[in-house]
Amino acid sequence: MKKGHDVKRYPGLSVLSFAFFLYLYAPLFVVILYSFNANRITSVWTGFSYKWYSSALNNDALMAALKTSLTVAGIATVVATTIALLAALALVRGKKVRFRKLSETVVNLPLLLPEIVLAVATLILFSLIGVQNGMLKLVIAHSAFCTPFAFLPIRARLQGMSLDFEEAAADLYASRWVVFRRVTLPLIFPGLFSGAMLAFLISMDDFITSNMLSSGGTTTLPVYIFSLIRAGTSPELNAIATMLIIGSIILATIALSIATRGQSTADQPQ
Amino acid sequence: MTDLSADNRTQGPKRKVNLPYLGLLPAWVIMGFALILPIFIIAAVSVSTRGAYGGFDWGVDFAGYRQIIFNEGWSGEMEFTPQYLLIILRTILLAGVTTGICLLLAVPVAYWIASQPGNRKSILVFLVTLPFWMSMILRVYAWMIILGRGGPLPRFLEIFGAQEGLSLMYNDGATLAAMVYTYIPLMVLPVFASIEKLDGTLIEAAHDLYGNRWTTLRRVILPLTAPGIVSGAILVFVPALGAVLEPILMGGGKQMMMGSLIQLQFGGGRNWPFGAAIAMTLLIVVMLVLIVIALRSAQKDREV
Amino acid sequence: MFRKCSFIDNRPALYVLNEHPVGKRIVMISKRCLNFGDSQMSQQTAVGVNDVSKKFGSYQALRSVNFDIRENEFFTMLGPSGCGKTTLLRMMAGFETPDTGSIQLHHQNIVDIPPHKRRVNTVFQSYALFPHMTLSQNVAFGLENLGWGQAKIEARVGEMLERVHMQDFASRKPAQLSGGQRQRIALARALAPEPKVLLLDEPLSALDLKLRQAMRDELRSLQRDTGITFVFVTHDQEEALDMSDRIAVLGSGEVQQIGTPSKVYEEPANKFVADFIGETNFLDVDVLESSGTSATIRTPFGQVITVPCASAVPHGKATLSIRPEKLNLGDQVEGVDFEAKVVKKHYLGGYTHYLLAVGGAEIRASRRNASRAGDDFPIGDNVHVGFVENSARVLVK
Numbered sequence: 027m028k029k030g031h032d033v034k035r036y037p038g039l040s041v042l043s044f045a046f047f048l049y050l051y052a053p054l055f056v057v058i059l060y061s062f063n064a065n066r067i068t069s070v071w072t073g074f075s076y077k078w079y080s081s082a083l084n085n086d087a088l089m090a091a092l093k094t095s096l097t098v099a100g101i102a103t104v105v106a107t108t109i110a111l112l113a114a115l116a117l118v119r120g121k122k123v124r125f126r127k128l129s130e131t132v133v134n135l136p137l138l139l140p141e142i143v144l145a146v147a148t149l150i151l152f153s154l155i156g157v158q159n160g161m162l163k164l165v166i167a168h169s170a171f172c173t174p175f176a177f178l179p180i181r182a183r184l185q186g187m188s189l190d191f192e193e194a195a196a197d198l199y200a201s202r203w204v205v206f207r208r209v210t211l212p213l214i215f216p217g218l219f220s221g222a223m224l225a226f227l228i229s230m231d232d233f234i235t236s237n238m239l240s241s242g243g244t245t246t247l248p249v250y251i252f253s254l255i256r257a258g259t260s261p262e263l264n265a266i267a268t269m270l271i272i273g274s275i276i277l278a279t280i281a282l283s284i285a286t287r288g289q290s291t292a293d294q295p296q
Numbered sequence: 297m298t299d300l301s302a303d304n305r306t307q308g309p310k311r312k313v314n315l316p317y318l319g320l321l322p323a324w325v326i327m328g329f330a331l332i333l334p335i336f337i338i339a340a341v342s343v344s345t346r347g348a349y350g351g352f353d354w355g356v357d358f359a360g361y362r363q364i365i366f367n368e369g370w371s372g373e374m375e376f377t378p379q380y381l382l383i384i385l386r387t388i389l390l391a392g393v394t395t396g397i398c399l400l401l402a403v404p405v406a407y408w409i410a411s412q413p414g415n416r417k418s419i420l421v422f423l424v425t426l427p428f429w430m431s432m433i434l435r436v437y438a439w440m441i442i443l444g445r446g447g448p449l450p451r452f453l454e455i456f457g458a459q460e461g462l463s464l465m466y467n468d469g470a471t472l473a474a475m476v477y478t479y480i481p482l483m484v485l486p487v488f489a490s491i492e493k494l495d496g497t498l499i500e501a502a503h504d505l506y507g508n509r510w511t512t513l514r515r516v517i518l519p520l521t522a523p524g525i526v527s528g529a530i531l532v533f534v535p536a537l538g539a540v541l542e543p544i545l546m547g548g549g550k551q552m553m554m555g556s557l558i559q560l561q562f563g564g565g566r567n568w569p570f571g572a573a574i575a576m577t578l579l580i581v582v583m584l585v586l587i588v589i590a591l592r593s594a595q596k597d598r599e600v
Numbered sequence: 601m602f603r604k605c606s607f608i609d610n611r612p613a614l615y616v617l618n619e620h621p622v623g624k625r626i627v628m629i630s631k632r633c634l635n636f637g638d639s640q641m642s643q644q645t646a647v648g649v650n651d652v653s654k655k656f657g658s659y660q661a662l663r664s665v666n667f668d669i670r671e672n673e674f675f676t677m678l679g680p681s682g683c684g685k686t687t688l689l690r691m692m693a694g695f696e697t698p699d700t701g702s703i704q705l706h707h708q709n710i711v712d713i714p715p716h717k718r719r720v721n722t723v724f725q726s727y728a729l730f731p732h733m734t735l736s737q738n739v740a741f742g743l744e745n746l747g748w749g750q751a752k753i754e755a756r757v758g759e760m761l762e763r764v765h766m767q768d769f770a771s772r773k774p775a776q777l778s779g780g781q782r783q784r785i786a787l788a789r790a791l792a793p794e795p796k797v798l799l800l801d802e803p804l805s806a807l808d809l810k811l812r813q814a815m816r817d818e819l820r821s822l823q824r825d826t827g828i829t830f831v832f833v834t835h836d837q838e839e840a841l842d843m844s845d846r847i848a849v850l851g852s853g854e855v856q857q858i859g860t861p862s863k864v865y866e867e868p869a870n871k872f873v874a875d876f877i878g879e880t881n882f883l884d885v886d887v888l889e890s891s892g893t894s895a896t897i898r899t900p901f902g903q904v905i906t907v908p909c910a911s912a913v914p915h916g917k918a919t920l921s922i923r924p925e926k927l928n929l930g931d932q933v934e935g936v937d938f939e940a941k942v943v944k945k946h947y948l949g950g951y952t953h954y955l956l957a958v959g960g961a962e963i964r965a966s967r968r969n970a971s972r973a974g975d976d977f978p979i980g981d982n983v984h985v986g987f988v989e990n991s992a993r994v995l996v997k
Contacts, residue, residue: 046401049477050423050477109322112320115319116316116319120315120319135331140578142559143538147334147575173326230431233433251437275430282422282425
């Protein structure tokens, strides 16, 4: 291939980028590799084994933490996505909304502030008003900080969607509700879906707030993993990590492919 | 007749205006209850006194803030102690260095990704995003394995004569490594987005007007991608300031940052007013950063 | 007490009061009937625009606009971008509300009626076909919202798709269609519910030239066949002249002139209309004498002639508008004549455009190349130019 003089190409970039992706993924492969180590001591390789996977799957504390995390994340996702959808509709489609900028900042507030401050804040709040139910505390806090993650993709989708479709539906005798149900909702669905997905993931992943709020019965998965790490690295921990990494990859692939597929169906000329 | 229709018209839009406010209500309620109100409570707690059995008692006392700078002896004498100030400085420094390293890595990588053909480009963007979908604690944990005693990196260095049983853990460098690793996708994505929007003919025009690659980079590419760089810097710097997991797991007990210090006060330390004072300090630092950036970009908008 | 006793064209026209206390037979004629009687001469009004004004921020988009659109006509709102034509159309559809004035549909003020309750449909500039629905779902959408029965909807959708020659594509999605096909589906979708008025917002602007010409014919015959009132918005004067029964020329938020295509072209009401529609030459002239319909003027070349005018022009300075194709050259000259010098010429095959200098002014003339010989006037030569008085027009300066 003739190289010529491509002004947009900078020398050394591909080598650097290759190194970058290696840096991004090598640590994960190390974890995955070590999870198959037969030896109890992580760093000493003695042989290939699946045994840590079966011991992880039989770990009741792990399964309880997973259940807690899934429950909290499930509820928080529904709550946060609903709040985010309503807010996005109001902010993007509402006419003459006063304090639009302020409302937008409020919705995105969890992104602007360090999470540790928010975690401390909710801890003090719940201890002041005497909320004892650990699950309730987690659900409220998670719903709040997951909202902007659901909000941003939904808003982007709404902003990218031409008003013409909704006007055309109203022109064809559809009432507000019918316009929403039959035109707006299906067209923003990819945004709604990836927003919900993100909210779910952020909730599943959260450590700082959950660690602050969790009490005996409501240990979430990251909090449990943290306690395992404090107890020292172990091949079982590596097996758990590997399963979670694979799970994340599958979820992310599904979410992103739905989001991009949605993009291509909206490829109508303006 | 005309009066009637005028009345109807003012009523029509009024009904519509209520709907957006109704839609925003849940967001305001949850943010107000779970975020805004608690922040005021933190401010109040930060000037309260320490409770006898942990927690706090209401009051107005700046002991929490005093403790950042002074150590109160048994007899009430004040002694200047730099340890917490050092933690604050280290936090800002580490967050700043993290942002800088992320930026240095992200700009060329984002540029390279943007120059790839369509299909490969979206795969590469996906690959940058993917680690962000993985549990943060696991990403930090991966670095504990890599840098820990007997891990791949110490083993590698042992080949070159490093002492046996070397551990690269529990220092600022380890914290930094984990921070850069966890936050870099947040820098690459916005920078990529603004580089991709860049019109390729502008680069050609710069070269056409006798600019070399370096001039083009400095005078055309970087200024035009500044918005992406700024938002990437915010996305990295703000969470880095509040980092908790990295200093706890990588830095060990000694090399604390503000986040881990706060965590400690509400966990084992049980000094809520002091923890709240540190939290307020962190909040103020973050706010200052955001305000400075907002003012600068507003100024830029005026100039343009 | 009242009894309908006669019908004209299925409309209740006459009400007869049979048993009046006084015992006389009194014939009451309904107001609607009177209107109908009128419309034997001028047709009934479909859309009335009464004194409509609209401001967007500090920008005055419409300044107390008044006009009526008649039933069954192909009515075009023509004007440059920003003249307010699209705003007016959106007001008829219900997407904008006038600041003052009213919009009437069959004499009913519809300003406060939301879009989904107006029996008016729109063909959007972007077509706005719902990308997640098939073509037949798109066409059925309005009918479903009107509460039609399933069988009736299916029949109507089939009929509409056939009408726009798209019956074979019924289960496709809009993304699989070409621009012209989308256009047809947008038309079918808007016409399916049998609206009282069809609004078309520059529907041809996204199509390429050849398709645009074919669609003009199709739109025109669709309007004739359905008998539905079409309100068409465009900035393309050729489209407007070709398709319309009447044209409203809009400029800077006001109606500049309303009339048939030939009226707005041949008898422009003012400089704006003369300039916007077609090409023209403006010459500074002195008005010596004027009545309401004609004026005696002195041309820059010294002749005194009497030409038609739009309205009474005051004495003194005025503008004479004369279209390039009305200026005859060489052997074709008749009427007022003068000498000019050829400055530039553009040979365009069927026509040649000449730029001529005369008495310090430059005028453009267009000549049909009817025969090869004698059609060629070289640059720099003097040429004989002339025009018939009533093909020119005096306009207020």
